[in-house]
Amino acid sequence: MQERRPQFLKNTAEVITVGNELLIGKILNTNAQWLCRRITTLGGRITRVTTIPDEVDVIALTIKQALSRKPDFIVTVGGLGPTYDDKTLQGVAKALSQPPQLNRKALRMVEEKYLELSAKGIVRKTNITAERAKMARLPRGANPLFNPVGTAPASLSHNGRTLIISLPGVPSEMRAIFDNSVTAIAVEKFSNLHFKEKSMMVKNVPESELAPLVDEVMRSFPTVYIKSHPKGGGKHLLLELHFSTYGRSGEEARKTVDSSSKMIRGMIRKI
């Protein structure tokens, strides 16, 4: 069977989630889904999500491998805090050969956070210990991104055409920094493509009978991706058919998704 290549080789992004808590299955990776959804909606195409342990060498190698695929964005999540096992920026630094160094702007952000926490009576001491300074150590040449919710700033680096963005793993912090600082960059970078999708429920048609129809519609609409999702078994077969596409405009994408779903609806009636 011939391989259908992705229609748009541009606008690619990879997500790397770092954390042993994910690998032992303690935590469900909702961060990955949130980022995939957000970036897709902004016109980006996520080509890979990788979850790896808190080990500098593994992080560095995984980022190097991602860089070799030349995506527009690499977004790492987790491992930015003050504790021993927060190693993501060391891994990024190693991958980029840009040793971690104290970033003045990041240090200012951390200092102000502790003054704020102290004013609220949440912490007693505001001095910058080694652990606190650690959060301001970014790869050389990186820019800190303000964290509106927590203490550790995020980090933004460049490598060739790729932006490397490192976000903290606490979901509220990750989301706030993304919305605050990354969305605008993504909107600009991915404005040439628009993602649209549509779902259709199909009753009492086995997936195996639907398969050749799906194949035919995908041949007629080469930019459309159709995926069937079986929805529970029992006496009645229920399938969700999910249509998605990227278009040069939102309108174009919507029309393509609508036309392809109408085509298959007509074919199903004739089964």
Added chain:
Amino acid sequence: MQERRPQFLKNTAEVITVGNELLIGKILNTNAQWLCRRITTLGGRITRVTTIPDEVDVIALTIKQALSRKPDFIVTVGGLGPTYDDKTLQGVAKALSQPPQLNRKALRMVEEKYLELSAKGIVRKTNITAERAKMARLPRGANPLFNPVGTAPASLSHNGRTLIISLPGVPSEMRAIFDNSVTAIAVEKFSNLHFKEKSMMVKNVPESELAPLVDEVMRSFPTVYIKSHPKGGGKHLLLELHFSTYGRSGEEARKTVDSSSKMIRGMIRKI
């Protein structure tokens, strides 16, 4: 800072989840968490989870890269159905240079499933179409694993020391096949190690003050991994400290986790 290497280089497993629906963020990857949890509990160590699109070449390359790290298990999830975009076994076949071929045992399983569905009045036709036969095409030399819930059998292949297990993406099918056929293999392969964990809540100690204590306890108990998880902000700082370890016996692992958590409890009282 010196890298703390994982204590046990054995009992490794990688999970590869295949599906565009994951990459567009339509679906939360609960399968990955379930497998990570299950395999960890059985004494295995998940070293990587990768999510990739439904593309034969990407699947094949990702499996080859995983094989080069020589894990005990590679578990793929998704892409075993009858539709065009179910390509995982083609990818496995390509990675192993074992071309897909009709597997008699698998075909028998698929045939019996359709007879059963027909007897229940769910499908009308029981003939094996090209789409249905596709589910019985396994990499050469693979063994089908019975699917107690759905139609597509899973597949088990060997490559050197690595077992490659391909499970379907429907969660109920994935879990049933794992429990039915994979658990026994994992129990035998991973019986030398036992995973134990424990959580402790810590109030009003900033993560940055806890960090040097965590570091000291991890030095005293080199097999223990301690991770701090901030639990919401507000007026009171709340942290979950999570202790985990693998031991030669369940008893040994439990004692190690208990002793390390007692040590840090004592240190926190003195802050």
